[in-house]
Amino acid sequence: MDLTFSAEDEALRQEVRKFLAETLPPDLAQRVRLGKHLSKGETEAWQAALSARGWLAPHWPKEHGGQGWSVTQRYIWDYEKSLAHAPPTVAFGLNMLAPVLIKFGTEAQKAYWLPRMLNGDDWWCQGYSEPGAGSDLAAVKTTAVRDGDEYVINGQKTWTSLGQHANMIFCLVRTANTGKRQEGISFVLVDMDQPGVEVRPIITLDGDHEVNEVFFTDARAPVANLIGEENQGWTYAKYLLTYERTSMAMVGASVAALGLLKDVARTETKGGRPLAEDPFFAARIARAEIELENLKTTTLRVVAAAAAGGAPGAESSMLKVKGTEVHQEIRSLTRRALGPYALPYQPESLAPGSNAEPVGPDYAPGVTPAYLNSRKLTIYGGSNEVQRNIITKAILKL
């Protein structure tokens, strides 16, 4: 048993740290740390900085402009970025569409779309979920009907994250109604800058506008935007869902969140002493920290197995369940730590570029929204209920 990273991987970690120290503006990191919202421009600027270094999509093969990093290297990269409070990159193009394109796309599609992602020419979003479908992804009702060399698309998608910024959306659409529900689904790229596509905001619990409804009314997409074969979209969608699942453990994000929690607990007082010294609260933090330390190792075990060629199955579902629960617990504790100052609702303090004076301590405005927002973690990306079904069925084989 050897739990140290290889010298090569450790060298990469140092290189990443150096890069982040040099490239990530401290005030930007601080905004991320405090849960403030970034403007579209801030995200794009950060992605451009990563792209300049060749690290916007380091998990891509080198031939497509990536670094061909191993699963271990990607783990280190994600972890260090989170720890440094770097802005998250927009995953829909880079981490979700790109692997599908690389595996199932035509040469022309790859040659056209992948460089545009690295250049920041497109902001992608995802058109999977539909109203009323919930965890049942195969219940696709949005239709695409062939009309010459175009598809005509009608229907509605929902929970489309950051759709308000996007100019492109990849969609699951129904192209046939025969056979099982999983059949007859196609995977199509749709330009959002057309009259037939309308984006409407969904405001979440925390008051934020992150997700959207997307309506298609005779929207059009060239047949050249079909990925793979018509009616085989379910295969590609499933591939995407199983890709890079160790990131669902959110280890880096939780380590960063735990750091904030500890800072808050050291600053807040109870009975005139730091809250961190209160036996109850110290125990709450310690329990979360131990779970996270365990989860970190559970994740690394899956990473190591994947690096050795194993295909994670139920393991990624375990990471998703535990990782989201640990993250929620940390966010919940941070809210508790804040005491009465968890109450003020301060969206103006969180808005991009805002310098509004916070009510309470400087970390106050983001804490309750981060807690409320974190409730989505156990719902989306395959709800934790669906993951639990998968986990037990894998061992019971019923």
Place this chain on the structure above:
Amino acid sequence: MDLTFSAEDEALRQEVRKFLAETLPPDLAQRVRLGKHLSKGETEAWQAALSARGWLAPHWPKEHGGQGWSVTQRYIWDYEKSLAHAPPTVAFGLNMLAPVLIKFGTEAQKAYWLPRMLNGDDWWCQGYSEPGAGSDLAAVKTTAVRDGDEYVINGQKTWTSLGQHANMIFCLVRTANTGKRQEGISFVLVDMDQPGVEVRPIITLDGDHEVNEVFFTDARAPVANLIGEENQGWTYAKYLLTYERTSMAMVGASVAALGLLKDVARTETKGGRPLAEDPFFAARIARAEIELENLKTTTLRVVAAAAAGGAPGAESSMLKVKGTEVHQEIRSLTRRALGPYALPYQPESLAPGSNAEPVGPDYAPGVTPAYLNSRKLTIYGGSNEVQRNIITKAILKL
């Protein structure tokens, strides 16, 4: 809102306390408190003392030798008995068979069996569960075939509590195989003092012999021992299951167990000070105590509703689930409180009449067995899973 008991009920409480103070031998109460096992004779002697006062079956109607107590009065009685660490009475005849007899039995059956219960002539046990049936009570395979004026019984019952002491068993037997599984079941009283009945012990986790398997091989019961109509036994069984469900909250037993826990925590030390003063452990106890105080009131609310004529439905399932969970938690905390002395296995100290010197403090021998034994609470009497099904289905009406 008025949470005080009526003057009449309070007077009864005082009367009960006086009776217990005068009648319950302190060393017997202490044995019960410490989880020691009573001999058959000790239980019988205590039941005789209750019977002499007319309080062995105070919930029976007066015409049958009971006191006709209200649900509130029964609650007080059960609660005070538990608090005083009185030995439990054997419920199978008094609380389970008797209500069925009173409601569905013939005059002859009532006239014969009920006085015998009050006299202590019979020790009853219950023949409901069968191997492999679990929570599925309707899966009765034991058969009773009419032969003249007798039934010939073949099959097996299991989880028969205190069956080793019993001379009579009331059984669900299959008398017909047509229709739904719930049809064709009959409710029959069987004498155990016959060659065709064999009792074999089941030793439980805690090392105790409390439950048994009962085998019937051409055992016989007179048709006069059939309760109600042939093939209608399911109705009587269900009646029995819904009778007196507030006792499943175990409030009295849990208050008594909490008292022991607090005594242990005051006596055991941690860091040289009483364990009860340790912030973690004090919080564990306080959480259990608050849950129990809440449960006490939840129970009284159901009692009050029942006293006002309401028929508790899902409420009794709620009491069963929460009551057993609270009791398990208290038993688990007592085990924790004991520290390293939870480890020694000391059945000889628990045996009836034993004066064996305990390893560790005097309360040590019974603590881990009581914890282990308490695990059955969420399994039997309709498992907590079955109760949860009932609770939600009652509100969802699906």
Place this chain on the structure above:
Amino acid sequence: MDFNPTDDQRMLADTLRRFVAERYPLEARTRLSGAAPGYSTQAWRQLAELGALGALFDPELGGYGGGPDDIAAVFEALGSGAVAGPFLASLLSGSCLASVGGEQAEALLQAIIAGDAVIAFAHQEPGSRYELGRVETTAAAGAGGWRLSGAKAVVSYGDAADQFIVSARTSGAPDDEQGVSLFLVPAGAPGLSIRGYVGVDGARSAEVLLDQVEVGADRLLGVAGGAFEVIEKATGAGVVALCADGVGALDVVKDMTAEYLRTRKQFGQPIGSFQALQHRMATVLIEIEQARSALTNAVAAFGGPRVSRERALSAAKYTLGRVAALVAEEAVQLHGGIGMTWELPLSHYVKRLIMLDHLLGDVDHHLERYIALGRAA
């Protein structure tokens, strides 16, 4: 033994529920909460006329209730409607005024009951967390009056108030229970600054700064240095109110969630037919009953001796905090994505239930207090 409200209490609660449902809908309230005072002053007056405030106070003081069960009945109705407004503020301030008594206090109390005055209770401070005895705001005696300086944190409806009852230290160390006094300070007093904001739960609060605020000697409420008991009593009434508010909200969330489980279909069947969800819903139902019982216990102990009263109050607030978080989080999860949306009325109840724990002491505070009180007993 009777666990039911009186006929009067039931009638009042029904009236309030009906008024809120028909005349003062959630949507309107949410819109109004964005700026001071944060509620419809017209509706406030109507609620006062219906008796929502009078029921909180003793007939001797011009009210027509004042028992813990009266308080619970009103706040359970308000909680079931997710109604915002200075109800808690009025209860806290009114309770202080009732405790200290005297002509001035009684006149103010009658103004509160009539809906004519809103008096905020400015006690909590940025560093006090939930400790009742920790007061760093000072009041220095001078010629003919007092001079107050300090900061008050998250004062409920502080930007809607005509006056404040301000706690300030007149002697002792910052965490002495003795040495705290209460003062009546008008909202317009020179040196007083107010920064109002809406809370996550839809109610408004304010930061209140006192910079050498001068008040006359007659504005001292009760005995100098002896306010702790008054504050504890008021907070106790507030805890009953919040627990009842929570029970009211829990029942609504329960019904919404049950309805969703019944009607929402996935994989071709109502999601309520999935056993894993059934069992979690069963836990929700059981724990809501426990929360209701905890409130009942607090109400029952309210008139009793201090330690048993305060332990029951802390047990209740602890229980409500625990159950409210459990039920709120489960309700969102059982609803799935739609449960995350602001638009769904559920979200407002969920936030209110979560924020309940940040008002007048959270689960840790009250569990520790329960233990400490038990040890002292």
Place this chain on the structure above:
Amino acid sequence: MDFNPTDDQRMLADTLRRFVAERYPLEARTRLSGAAPGYSTQAWRQLAELGALGALFDPELGGYGGGPDDIAAVFEALGSGAVAGPFLASLLSGSCLASVGGEQAEALLQAIIAGDAVIAFAHQEPGSRYELGRVETTAAAGAGGWRLSGAKAVVSYGDAADQFIVSARTSGAPDDEQGVSLFLVPAGAPGLSIRGYVGVDGARSAEVLLDQVEVGADRLLGVAGGAFEVIEKATGAGVVALCADGVGALDVVKDMTAEYLRTRKQFGQPIGSFQALQHRMATVLIEIEQARSALTNAVAAFGGPRVSRERALSAAKYTLGRVAALVAEEAVQLHGGIGMTWELPLSHYVKRLIMLDHLLGDVDHHLERYIALGRAA
């Protein structure tokens, strides 16, 4: 990064598992546990020959392992077989001997490794609970030796031991970490009395009383008053062993429960098809992985600086205690009535898992220790 055991470790573990399954079944072990020594001395010798004891110690000391991963590999195999016997006692005593070194200690260590000697570690006392530094047994220096008096509690395999390593106070207050010394005491020493008994987990222990027990000066192990570090080190090895034992048992309980869910039918279908049980089984599976990771963390930190080592050990023991109780209780519940029976092998694993928390510190002890070590750091 490599989470797998070495080939040697794997081979040894496989050998041990096979030996236990084929030659030393649970039934026989349960029968033997009723009286001292509580195990088959023949099997003990064979296990020693197979390397179960040698793997626990450093090659320099006559062993062929001694790393935390070696210890973990052996104990995981033992835990998966629910094997009782003085393994933990040998590890604890052996670790002390290895720490103090010297001719006498090394000779004893070799006897342990060969299976020739059983040395019990008599440290815990009736009032010490899980505190390592609390020692009330005293050792008074006299002419040519020491005189020991005191009581030792729940000493693992105390009634199987040839000798004891006894901790006793030579200076300081009862809870001083400094001032504790270790002594070698033969089982037959005058004044030593032993009361053995079987534990709920099937292993034997004993109460050991020392009434003016005299030992020669050469029986002091290491430096007088400086044993705390030695004891902490030994306990750390013991914690790794118990955690690994727990992980081994958890895996077996997991398999038994999965098999039961797969094959047991109720209401006409395998109970594993009920979603509520599936979701609880998922929690069991997830938490077992967390427990395994906690053990891995402890193994990884074992060679590091004290604070990070001890924190990882406490985190692991805390995690194992938490997960073992959860999984044991769920396994019983998921099995239903049959899970309550002594006859089912499951019950022995369940009791072992529950009792794990009562050996070398429970969840509360280790969580507090984890916090205190973090604060000191």
